[in-house]
Amino acid sequence: MPELELPKDDFVRDIIRDDLSKGSHQAVITRFPPEPNGYLHIGHAKSICLNFGVAKEFGGHCHLRFDDTNPAKEEQEFIDSIKEDVSWLGFDWGENLFHASDYFEQLYSWAESLINKGLAYVCDLSAEEMREYRGTLTEPGRDSPYRNRSVEENLSLFREMRAGGFPEGSKTLRAKIDMASGNMNLRDPALYRIKHAAHPRTGSTWKIYPTYDYAHGQSDAIEGITHSLCTLEFADHRPLYDWLIEHLTVPARPRQYEFARLNLTHTVLSKRVLMRLVSEGHVTGWDDPRMPTIRGMRRRGVPPEALKDFIGRLAISKSDSTIEMQMLDHSIREHLNEHAERRMAVLKPLKLTIRNWPKGQTEMLEVPNHPGRPELGTRKIPFSGSLWIEADDFMEDPPRKFFRLGPGREVRLRFAYLVTCEDFIKNETGEVTEIICTYDPATAGGNAPDGRKVKGIIHWVSAVHAIEAEVLLTSQLFKSENPSAGGDPIEDIDANSLEVVKEVKLEPELASALAGYPVQFERLGYFNRDPAQSQLAFIRTIGLRDSWAKTQTKG
């Protein structure tokens, strides 16, 4: 069934539609501008989908541009991983791969032009002094004592800065705007700072680097970006963005528009905190399945289509909002329900022996790979008189509403036969170790010829044929909806969010499972072959909805 995509409509697309109809632009050019100082997470995915999505919808292009203006924090490793993640999401920047560092020379000469116009000056204030001079949110700042240097002096100082004649932090190039502005960004913002660190792309060529504010808008202009979409916290920077575009002889006039960033319950999307989770060892790495990173979700088995579907349901607006994690869960389940093939696996094995099954006999059952999609074919699974069933599917003294096995109760072994529990065996500690049943030979395939009703259906794996693997069961990394509410989110980490289950029993077919193609373990959830382990292992992508668990907790 082809997925029906509703036309997207939001304030950004309204603006674009309007610009296009007025003829302000021939085509739409957007950009996704990550700083290569970390891995992409689901919040970035929103921006990626917006920028690439909008470009595609209106027949334009989206550039992938690395905002690599701070060599102290950026690494090639991140450049590579970001490209990989964007591609995995299914977006293609084609020829349009850029770096702000490609424009360093041009940006530099524009900076000199600003100096020549008397709109920028070299300032000797230290970082601390600059902060003092900046004033506060409610009090105006004071002019730097270096604010009125001559053009000639500024020029020679700035050239000396470029030549590496000054130590890091000793000087900056600042725009001369308004130290009394209510907008802090206009209080003579720094345009260039001295950094002697090696840049992943330009090496040691440069001793000075442009700030975000100076580089971003100009890079947009150079690339002919028509709509520069960023998050709300940059709205205050827009007057500066516009000021620079106005005072520089740039080739185009890009406009910046801001939308609300994505927030999700039960997780945190701050680069700083994500970094701590990894560096302090609270998770196993950037690809830990509990991480909201693109690689974490990929390893977990979240299909890119599900992620994009989720983001497509989000609105592009300007109001701060926090989306419930269940929304994402829904998109994942919806996609996987349709696409994942079904398999059988037993997580907490309990032996079930069929007393009247012919000794040593194995029957191969042909079963569908998907209940609703016959085109996905069938597979054969072995059935025998000695099975593993889920320990949770048996109760010694079950309540009325428990539809599974209990003394004297009859259930359907999925796709196989109806069995009745005749007896059970306990060990010294009182733990049930084996269930003894008889099967009804007339119920092959699970059909009762007499039409008798069997409410319970349980899954199973033939004991002699089962293969084993390790399974990773994860739950939310954080206990509360808003992990930062109580202060340090690290305090809110759920120590039990990662459970490793060994020697899980699987139907033989699962030996050939491929990472990236999650399957449904019937009645349990969706599982992805763990790409990070060489031996057979699975990660639970997400569980099935479980109304039985709900009625249980309700008592």
Add this chain to the structure above:
RNA sequence: UGGGGCGUGGCCAAGUGGUUAAGGCAUCGGGUUUUGAUCCCGUGAUCCCUGGUUCGAAUCCAGGCGCCCCAGCCA
């Protein structure tokens, strides 16, 4: 009287003066079902508050209240 942004059901969110105030997620009922899954039905708001304009306001005006962002030579 620092600047900027936002306020529609539990969570998102359409709506741009006349609609029974869309839709999705969640919840709770019910039906179907060889996954207690899926699927299918059904279920809730007078729109932050107070005044005003108008025949008529979530939509316009005025005044409040609340929340978020900004004082990096980070982005």
